Amino acid sequence: MNDKFRNFTNNQQMIAHIRKLAKDNKTSTQVILEEFTLDDFVRRIAKSKYKNNLILKGGFLLSSLIGINNRTTEDIDTDIKGKDLTSSEATKMVDEICNIIPSKNDPIEIKRVGNVQKIHEGAEYVGYRVHLLGTLYKKSKANIKIDISTGDIITPKEIKYEYNSLIDNSPIKIYAYNNETIIAQKLETVFSRSIVNTRMKDYYDIYMLNKLRKQTDYKKLKLDLSLTRTALENTANSRNSFNEIFEKVNKENYSWQITLDYIKSSKAMRDKWENYIHQKAYARKINFQDTLNAIEELMLELFVN
Incomplete structure (x- = not known):
């Protein structure tokens, strides 16, 4: 991996990079900081034992497809397969993923905030929402969410998607919904x-x-x-x-x-x-x-x- 973090030694340098990305994409520095945190959490999913269980969908996937200059989000939506979805299982999964360090120089710390919340949007799906706090170099903070749900139909099935990291443009392979x-x-x-x-x-x-x-x-x-x-x-x-x-x-x-x-x-x-x-x-x-x-x-x- 071409670890972009190796080029930064402190919060000021990283924030300068974030400001440049914000300017290039015509958005705010806070949005880019949130995107960095989401990006880092997806990298952790890809390195976790749950990488075959969590399927990416929703706003974060769409931002990846159409560009953050065209679509931003502060959450990650996933479907789960191969596991029973309970409050305790969602808590366990997210905590374990947060504890993964994706690279030795990774300056982002991600922690769960509060208990998981049950979500039920109409009759479409049932799942859980987990609030997370990302801290960059122990200073800059970003609040994000991850939704884990079950019950939707994927036709014909999930695909292996290559997501390009906003941080360093390196490929992250993760399961995701297909375009159709x-x-x-x-x-x-x-x-x-x-x-x-x-x-x-x-x-x-x-x-x-x-x-x-x-x-x-x-x-x-x-x-x-x-x-x-x-x-x-x-x-x-x-x-x-x-x-x-x-x-x-x-x-x-x-x-x-x-x-x-x-x-x-x-x-x-x-x-x-x-x-x-x-x-x-x-x-x-x-x-x-x-x-x-x-x-x-x-x-x-x-x-x-």
Whole structure:
């Protein structure tokens, strides 16, 4: 490993590097510090005995796919396989991973803060959330979270993903969701939640994923459309929302098209989007109609192929 930490001997030098990265990526130093801590925790997962049990998904994976200049997060989302998910098991796993030192000069200390919390977001998954505190050179601090859940369907299965470290650009191999499952779950959420959806990041993520998949030089986001359709069917079946997407309501339209028209006409959804982009600078040049166009384009491709 090309250990970037070897180039730094104190907090000031590392913070200077973090400030440069923040400037280059048009974000704040605190966001980069959080990303460093998340990065370091993923490195620890990859070196742990749980490396085959934890499957990366969610915002951190998306940041890796589309770039932190386009998407930031303060948590790591994972699915677990091959182990029973209990509060005590989640605590044990996270504590053991925190105690791993990924390289001898690693200046980041990561510790669990408080007890694990049970999470249950709708009927989609059940899991646990663990709050962590990262300390860089015993001075600079970053609060992050890791969610460990179970129950979601991956079509056909998880992949071995090569994540490039933000710290030193070295490859970290870890299991992760494939692109088709990522897209399928985002689309299912859009249609099953319709105008009660408060997760505007789903719309943003679909817009960015759809945009980047069409760039011939962007190989991270190639999509198998047939597999994406299958993943959407599997996800909808597992979440009891199949008819909300695939039901033929008349000769010309599926249920998803009726829902999309409903979303298009919703002032409440446009207001939610405006609030979202006010908070997320990287999304400010995108209007809500752009995201709806991306969703429609992608769905039409899935229903043709």
